[in-house]
Every structure is written in C-alpha cells, then in structure tokens.
Amino acid sequence: MERRHLAYFIAIVEAGSISEAARRMHLSQPSVSQALKELERELRTPLLERGRTPTLTPAGRALVGPARRALRAFEGVRTAVEQVGHLATGVLDLAVAPLLGIDPLVPLVTEFRERHPGVRIRIHEAAPDSEGLDSLRRGEAELLLHGQAAAVTKYRTVRLPTAEQFAVFPPGTDDLPDGPVSPADLVGRDVVMGMARQSELRVWFAAELASRELPPLNTVVETAHRDAIIPLVLSGVGLAVLPRPEARAAERLGAVVRTMDFAVPHTCYLLHRREPLSPAAQAFVDIALEEVTGRPAASPEPPETGHP
DSSP, rough: OHHHHHHHHHHHHHSHHHHHHHHHHHHOOOHHHHHHHHHHHHTTSEEEOOSSSSSEOHHHHHHHHHHHHHEEEHHHHHHHHTTSSSOSOOOOEEEEEETTTTTTTTHHHHHHHHHTTTOOOEEEEEEGGGGGGGHHTSSSSEEEEEOOSSSSTTTTEOOOOOOOEEEEEETTOSSSSSSSSOOOHHHHHHHHEOOTTTTTTHHHHHHHHHHHHHOOOOEEEOSSOOOHHHHHHTTTSBBEEEEEEHHHHHHTOOEEEOSSSSSSOOOOEEEEEOOOOOOOHHHHHHHHHHHHHSOOOOSOOOOOSOOO
C-alpha cells in the first residue's frame, strides 16, 4: 500500500465521485480508478459501491478515519525532517464547537499564527453535543475545541482557563445599577441564549437561580449561531451573557455592558486522540497548555489537564 492509494481514496471521499476527484487532482480518471482497485485488492474488500451515485461500503467508511490519520502522519514525518524542529509550512485541522468560535479560538489562533506564520489553519465546525467528537474519530481534525470533556480515555483533554463573562443589554437599557449586576437583575428580562440546552453554563444558571429562589431566565431566542447574538441584542430582542471580546465589541456598537457580581463558569476543553500529533497540532497544544499553566510547555507530550 502506497501513500498515493490513501490520498486518492480520501480525494474520492471528499469529492463524492472518482471523476470529480480526478479533476481536482489534475489526474486522469483511469489513473484514480486503477489506484482505488489496487487498494481494494490489497485490502481484499470493496471500498466503493459503483453506480450513478457512488457510495462507500462499510469497509470504506471504516477506512476513512485511519486513512486521514495515516496521511497526516506522512505529512508529519516529512515536516519534521524538512523543518528540523521549526514549523515553516504545514496544515493544522482544528474542529470547533459553534459557541467557541471567538473565545478561546481567536486568542489561541492569533498566538499560533504569530509563532508559526507559515502554517495554514483549517477550522471545521463540530457539533456542540457529544457528536462533536466525530471529527476526531473520523480524522477530519486533529484537535477539537469543545464545551464538553471526553467521556472515554482514548482522548486527551486539556481544560482551558475560564473566560470572564459579562451581561450585555440592548441599547437604551437604563434601569440597571451603576455597578455589577446580580442574578436578580437578569430575571424578568428577555434573554438571547447562545448555548446548548444541556451545556454546563446553562445548567449552572438554572441551579444558581434556584438556589437564590429566583425564577428561571426568560429565554426568548436560543441559537448556536454565535454571530447572530450581538445583532439580536442590539436590535432589542433581549440580553445575553458573553465573554469579554464579544461584550466589548457589542458595547462599541451601543449595547449596555455590565460586569456581574457572581462568577459564571465558562468551560472549554481542547481534545485530541492519544497518539503522536503532527508538529503543528503539538505546537497548538503547547500554546493552550501555556494558557493553563502560565509557563511554556515543558515537553512535546502534553500532560493531561482536567477530566480524562
């Protein structure tokens, strides 16, 4: 089995057909078809059901994740040899749950780009629930930023620092205290909820309000589209709880922003499989660990932080 066999196979998977894969790779269709047949012959099983709309066989679906990881390992070996310890080129595939697309993604990516400007980053969207781990299982991404820790030990988990949260009110809101707001200042108002129904943050809010004998928040909009939250607040739909970068951006556009007199947990995890990472992925994990420990990562193999 050669690298090109796996590369052609993944190209077919991503293109949806042999002809389209050949077009994208600037190869002839017979060349790609022959490579697929050679791979099937070596594995002794069909990988693709031919027809008007080709589909993967069960064996083909099972091969997708290992094939992607194998190709990434090839790239990692080449990069390690060519770059001799520093990242001048390469690609990092990073999956991110929707509500984490600004914080902590932007600060981490910014720091990574400052250190390794030659590395290209591809950001994939991951589901906000447990299905978000599929991006790691299928090999679509090496790293995952997610709001939930992995429940299985085949993944390493780094718990990232808690981000400070702010209450963001529509423009013109004038019935607020001058200082920090309390939970009582939030209840009875319309709320734009930018979090999954069973997220740690949402569950925490429910428990905190109940402990103070306050009614639940009046959620009028629920959305996983982070970029819609600030426009909704600015249009007067309701208030939102946002991390500092988004809160300050909303304030510049006219929103009323207040600190809160209670600490709101904002949990985020960086996950990856328990296997050697590409140089680019390892560098990104090291930056995340620096955020956790406050000092440079000490070794290329990241220690576990947070939940297993």
